[in-house]
Amino acid sequence: MARYTSAGYNSLVSLSSQSARVKVLFFGRLKEIVGHAEDSVDLPDGAPIEALFSHYGASHPELARFRASLVASRNQEFAAWSTPLHSGDEVAFLPPVSGG
Amino acid sequence: MLISVTNSIQPDLLALVRDPIDRDALIQHVRAAEDGAVVTFDGCVRNHSQGRRTLYLDYEAYESMALGKIREIAAHIHEKFPVHLLAIAHRLGRLEIGETSVFIAVSSAHRPAAFDACRFAIDTLKRTVPIWKKEYFEDGAVWADGEIPLAPLETWAAKPAS
Numbered sequence: 001m002a003r004y005t006s007a008g009y010n011s012l013v014s015l016s017s018q019s020a021r022v023k024v025l026f027f028g029r030l031k032e033i034v035g036h037a038e039d040s041v042d043l044p045d046g047a048p049i050e051a052l053f054s055h056y057g058a059s060h061p062e063l064a065r066f067r068a069s070l071v072a073s074r075n076q077e078f079a080a081w082s083t084p085l086h087s088g089d090e091v092a093f094l095p096p097v098s099g100g
Numbered sequence: 101m102l103i104s105v106t107n108s109i110q111p112d113l114l115a116l117v118r119d120p121i122d123r124d125a126l127i128q129h130v131r132a133a134e135d136g137a138v139v140t141f142d143g144c145v146r147n148h149s150q151g152r153r154t155l156y157l158d159y160e161a162y163e164s165m166a167l168g169k170i171r172e173i174a175a176h177i178h179e180k181f182p183v184h185l186l187a188i189a190h191r192l193g194r195l196e197i198g199e200t201s202v203f204i205a206v207s208s209a210h211r212p213a214a215f216d217a218c219r220f221a222i223d224t225l226k227r228t229v230p231i232w233k234k235e236y237f238e239d240g241a242v243w244a245d246g247e248i249p250l251a252p253l254e255t256w257a258a259k260p261a262s
Contacts, residue, residue, distance in 0.1 A: 027162055028232035029243045071249050073230070076165035078249065092162055092230075096246030099159065099166075099190060099231025100143050100202050100222060 020045040020087040024052065028095045030070075033062050049074065049091060050081040056093075069096055112174045113187040116163055121200045126187035130207040135184050137211035139218040143202035145195045149244075155236045159192045159201065162230040166190070169229040173221055181217040183208040188221060190231060201233075 024039040031037050034056065043052060049072045057064035072079050073092045085091065113129045123142065131138050145157050174186050184207040191201050204221050208214040226247065233244040 025162065027160060027230065028234075069248055073162075073165060076162075076168050092165070094162065094230050094249070095232060095243065096248045097226070097228070097230055098233040098244035098246035099161070099229050100226040 018045045019043065020047070020085055020089070022052070022085050022087070023090045024056075025090065025092040027092065030063065030066070030093055030095055033060055033066075043085065045086060046084040048082045048084055049079060052085065052091060053081070053093060066095065070094060112185055113189070114167065114170045114174055115189045116161055116167055116170075117189055117191050118193050119191075121189045121191055121203045123200060123203050123205075126189060126203055126205045129187045130185040130205045132184060132207065134209060135207040136209050137214045138205055138207045139211070139214035140206075141202070141204040141218050141222045142200055143222065145197050145199050145201055147197045149235050149237075152237045154197065155238065156197065157195045157201070158234045158236065159190070159195065160232050160234075161190070161192055163192075166229050166231055170225065173224050173228070176224075177206075177217045177221060180220070181208070181213045182210075183213050183217045186217070186221065188225070190225070190229070192231075 019042045021040060021042050024041055026034045026037055026039075041052065041055070043055070053067065053070075053072070057067070071094045072081055072083070073094060074083050074085070075090055113126060123140070127138055127140060145154070147154055170188055170190070174188065177183060177186060187203070187205040189203050191199070195201055202222070202225065204218055204225075206214045206218045206221065208217070228249045230249075232246065234241055235244055
């Protein structure tokens, strides 16, 4: 499995297979758990948002604990966890909102 | 005639800001000769939360999406209520007790639409716009219990993008 070691970059797939690079954003308490606001990840083209979240859940068990209260977005729109991801997509995991 | 034409093309004022919200400017933005009512909502930083004394708040947003969701709320209001203009501003960053975190102004020819639209705007904003509030107390800080934005998934996601 090819992996870059530079900070803020991960790869879920070998670079030789068809992959999609997506931008991942974290907000609120999720940003504090993960330790940064933004990440860039390679994953198999068409992989669902759920798989991306599992990737982070594996390395940050505390993140997985919040799964039931989170909503995902793709390209600034609320999106189902089964939504397939493609290169250039921007994904965010959104904690319960508390504006106002 | 000129005033009427000018106002019919004047857009809503929708903004995320880091400086103090100029409430008078928002009211003036929506207020026009054809309006019989301006209804406003002033969301203020309260000095207590669940029995604890609040020192200050810190707001952060997924800014591009938050602005998009505020625009959706405005578009929805124009479809649903006979209002003239809207101004919605939400402040981000550190806010002190008593400061305005969100301000909404709605104008309409007759007051019922402005009241209803203003209430709809703040209720929907609190439920659907990706903004988060961290509350600072004397003995620590917590992210506020928020609302899981299910409503847009259930109701708006089914609607074709416009």
